[in-house]
Amino acid sequence: MKPNLAEPILLMGSDMVWIDAGASGPAVEDEPLTISQMAEKFGVTPRTLRFYESKGLLAPARQGRSRIYRRDDQHHLALILKGRKLGFTISEISQMIASEHGRASPQALKMTREKCREQIELLERQVRETTEALVELRRLHTTLSRP
Amino acid sequence: MKPNLAEPILLMGSDMVWIDAGASGPAVEDEPLTISQMAEKFGVTPRTLRFYESKGLLAPARQGRSRIYRRDDQHHLALILKGRKLGFTISEISQMIASEHGRASPQALKMTREKCREQIELLERQVRETTEALVELRRLHTTLSRP
DNA sequence: TTGCTCCTCACGTCACGTGAGGTGGC
C-alpha cells in the first residue's frame, strides 16, 4: 500500500517529495483500538493522541463518548510520528497532510523539495551545534578524569 | 582570571567539573551597559535578560528604574550562555552557579562528573536521532531529484 | 459498591516572544 511515486511526480512536475510511514512503526491491525491501546502500541500517551486530535491531525470515530482508532487512524498516526521524527512541527505536519487532500485518507506527507532542503539545513545546523557542545563536554570530562 | 582548578580538585575529591566561559563570547568591558547594549553585545534580546533575572540568574544594579550591567554581570551572562550552548536547562545552570557559592562572583559552572556524563549521553542521543532523520531526508531529496 | 477506563476542562512547564500601557530624560 505504498504510495505510487511515479504518477504524482509526472503530475506535479517533480517538485514534490512524498514521505510514507515506512516500516518504522508497529504493524497496523484491523482491530479497532481504544485510546490506551493505541497509545501503548505507538509509544505515546493518551494525552498526545487527544492533543493531536485537538489540532485536527486525528479524527477517530466515537463509540459513545470513547474514541476508537481504526486502520486509517493508525496509518495516520504513523505518518504524524514519522513527521515528528524528521523534526517537523505539528503545524508543518498538518500542512503536509492537508496538501494530500486529493486522497480519501492521506498515505504520505507531501512537501516541496525546497521545504525538504530547508529542513535538511535546519537539522544539519542542529547536528553541528550539538556536536560542538559534545566535543567540549567530552574534553572537560576526560581531562579532569584522573585525580 | 580562570578558576584555579588544582586546589578545588583536591578539596572536592576530583569529582567536579568546572566550565568557564572561555573566549567564546565578546570581550568583557569595564563600561557598564544598559539592557539594550548588553543584549546586543551578547546576541540576545532584552526580554531574555529580564527573563534570566526573573529566574534569579542575573541581578544587575539599578540606576533609577533602569538596569545597569557591570563587569560581573557580563561575566555572569557569558557563563549562562555557555551553559545554554552545552544544552543545559535554566534550572540546571542555576544549580551549577549556586554550587559556586564559595566565591563572591561565580566564575565557572560547577557540576559532578556524573552529571557531565549524563549530559554527554543526552547530546549523543540527540545527535544520533537527528543524524538518522538527516539520512532519510537526504535520501528523499536526492532520489527524487531527477525529473 | 468497588475498580477500571474513559471523558472534559484547565492550569503547569520550558524559554522566551509580543504587544499594551506607562515613565523619565534629552
Place this chain on the structure above:
DNA sequence: TTGCTCCTCACGTCACGTGAGGTGGC
C-alpha cells in the same frame, strides 16, 4: 511636544504533562 529607551504586567507559543472531577460498563 515629539522621540527614544526604559519599565512592568500579562497573555501567547510549542508540545504536551498533570491533576481535578465526573461518567459508563463489568
